[in-house]
Amino acid sequence: MAFRLMIQIWQQQAQINMDSPVKAQRGREAVSPAAAPDGGYAWFILLSCFLVFGLTFGVIKAFGVFYFEIQQYFETTATGTSWITSIAVGTLHVVAPVANVLSARYNHRSVVVAGGLLCSVGVVFGAFARNLIELYLTVGFLNGLGYAMTWTPTVTMLGLYFEKRRPMANALASTGECILTFVLTPLFQLLINSYSWRGALLILGGLQLNLCVCGMLLRPLQATRDVNCEVKAEEEDLSLELLPKDNSEQSNPSCPETEELKISRVSDHVTIRACFEDPEEIPNTTMKAQDSNNRTNKTELTTKILRYVDYTLITNARFMVYSMFGVFAALGFFAPALFLVPYARGKGIEEYQAAALMSISAAFDLFGRVFFGWVANLRLVETVQQLTVTVILLGSVLLLCPLASSFSELAAFSAVYGLVYGATVAIHITVLVEVVGVKRLGSALGFFMLIRSSGGLLGPPIAGFFIDQMSDYGTGFLMAGVALIVSALFLLLLHQMNRRGQGSTTKKHDMHTDKMGQSVRAEARELDMT
Template sequence: MDSPVKAHRARTAAAAPDGGYAWFILLSCFLVFGLTFGVIKAFGVFYVAIHQYFETTATGTSWITSIAVATVHVVAPVASALSARYSHRSVVIMGGLICSIGVILGAFARNLIELYLTVGFLNGFGYALTWTPTVTMLGLYFEKRRPVANALASAGECILTFVLTPLFQLLIDSYSWRGALLILGGLQLNLCVCGMLLRPLKATRDVTCDKAEEEDLCLELLPKDDSKESKPTHLEAEELGISEASDQGMVKACHEEVPKSTIKVQDSNNRIKRAGHRTKILRYVDYTLITNGRFMVYSMFGLFAALGFFAPALFLVPYARSKGIEEYQAAALMSISAVLDLFGRVFFGWVANLRLVQTVQQLAATVILLATVLLLCPLASTFSELAAFSAAYGLVFGATVAVHITVLAEVVGVHRLGSALGFFMLIRSSGGLLGPPIAGFFIDKMSDYGTGFLMAGVALLVSAMFLLLLHQMNLRAQGSTTKQHMHTDPTGQNSQEVKELDMTRGEENDFCSNR
């Protein structure tokens, strides 16, 4: 049986309209995806210029992107809590301002450390404050069309990667990488506009519920015995007070009972206060998710997948340049990948919406295919071969990203998606932080950018193992649910009898307590 808090949140989140203003939420999420992860994927163009300007190693330059990615993941729970405390709109607007300030300050960096702090940390902090609340709002506004909505929103990453990659190369050639960062900082102010579009659902009252509802939830969180005992103890206290005014002899007779009743009242009040604090904490951060086995297994998938998700996009342009491909042709590879990425997200999001197979099975298949493509990348050396690799990589990557948030919602339920997304990103943060530097370490040792793709492919194969484990856990959970239904009358008469028996016992306990 679900807890009262879960049931309360489920009721408030059940009003997803799947249309109307939901399409403006989708537009906002589309742009947020593009101006956050789209910029991260297109940053490979800056990578070459910064690497040459500071004359550093591949590992040193890759830390800029890895710090930004890790900060997005680490700050995600904070973004979820701030959204619940204040509003999704205000948090996203603040995040957009932080992104813009971070990138503009990065344009004046004098060394790599300052780039780590500005373009890395500050920019990633702003990304977390914009991306997490927007994706959560999208999940609240869509229910039946959620897979398609997630796929269309994430397509913003592909389209803006396609546009920004050659644009960044043009800006770097015209104004140097510093001037290009200044223009990027102004462009990211559009994240504030995306935040203004986030209008909260009228039926959603998770944050604005009144004080009476909080007290009801607190009482429901108490154990049944304690909640039942609280009424008799109050009655006893009142009766003892009346007796004290009317008959002093009765006070002496009941003198020994007063401390006991007072202790019971204080104990019940303390339990109510603890339950109230627990209710408020769960509203902002649902820490009970760490006890959910399926969620933790899926988080381990995210950790290893993050090791391989971000390295290929960062090293594709440098890898092509190392093979003798000219600048704009190398940048065009990212655009080719972005076009096929867009097609993969929309098409496979539509396939997931058909429910032909379980989404976790579809995700496992695409992750294995993505790993295979990355392992074959070092075989490509000419532009045509690299273009074919970019197309294959973009298609399978899009198919993977299209459903991974949908799987998370199925694992924990949409009413816990905000907190789950925050914890999932937090656990995945170490993979996003270490992925590019580990790939850069192998590149420096082997003097070959192809080894970075090999590392990413192996990491994705390991992540697929956790998806297969999650699928087995889902099958076991379905089997146990089926057995429970077999032992229960389909008409629900058995459960009704149990409820009536509990009510009868409760009335007997109340009667005995009053006596």
């Protein structure tokens, strides 16, 4: 019996030796990310992210020009028309974690290129839609799916390339939304007047192929490694019998696959040694080795899952509070841009002046993002405090919108709204990085977008419902303003949690310092006594 067990153990050892080249190859791939360069090729990543912001959220904001035409063509309500953009925004948020997993499994470049193709196909097919349902499936779902596969990986890559200048980089990248909104809004109106809304959608589909070019600009950071894991694995295997027990159990954090291989080899060595020293202990030793291998397999599986989806974020209280802010903020973020042009048309303002309101908003939005992103980069105040103030101001401005009726009043509202909106959007991703850390940004961004999806999906239809009930587009702005002020309450809660966390850290540091001081004084007294 003992001889048969020894043969099985030697066979397992031979299989491990056959698998070791594969493990070593995996070890060479498991490299730690390089430090953010904050320059060089990082500026091309910023350019790519700039264009992605413009061709996703910029198109969403400028799409309000299509609303009046589509609503009249299909003879539907404001609620029915609003579902087109609402489905696109909701799909963008829901599919964001999937886009992050695909980027981790393959690479950011291929995912963004595929997303750009989906956006183009969705909009082109939408140009031939015969009813609203087909528009929901094409311009809504397919287009939103492509948005998720382009926006999420690009923003994640931008966070990896910038560290010291991250607030400013996020602000500059988000200005793509403003500039393209400024350009696309009158352009869409011109295309609609020249080629109808169907022809304008065909041209938009061709324009969104540029998202594929943005994906081609993405290049992963060059990771470095000083020690070859394969060589190290062989050296550790040869020295298992020579090193003391304490040294042989030390792990190498930079080579996780090699560590798993080493653990399995240690268990086999222990089992083989037990066969010669105490044959009666063979069953117990074999069971211990099997338990060790099972624990190693579970650890490996958990590591692989966390590499793609960091599900532990749902236990992070600060992250969940910030996600609730995102839900209520999304209720108010998208409705105003969609209904500003129809609201102006309802007040009797002619079509090109109504479209110009979005351009005015986009121009001040651009200034707000750059200026307040620069302010955030100075670190004069906590970023979460700055975000809280801008969100409250944004909600207050939206509550005042129904008081405007003439073009000059609406132009003033558009300018103030764009300025405060830009100040808000410029830093909300930076706050997310501060909450979870840059290493978890990819998974955090995916989960944040997923949780926020309910707000992005329901915001425009809820605003449209109030508009249909009250026969006044101004009620949609009131709903958005209330939602934003409620979202600011969660930012205040997050700020208090940050303060408590800093206070507990300071207390621990003070206690540690006191203990060190007491030990030093005790040693001094002993020296005096001697």
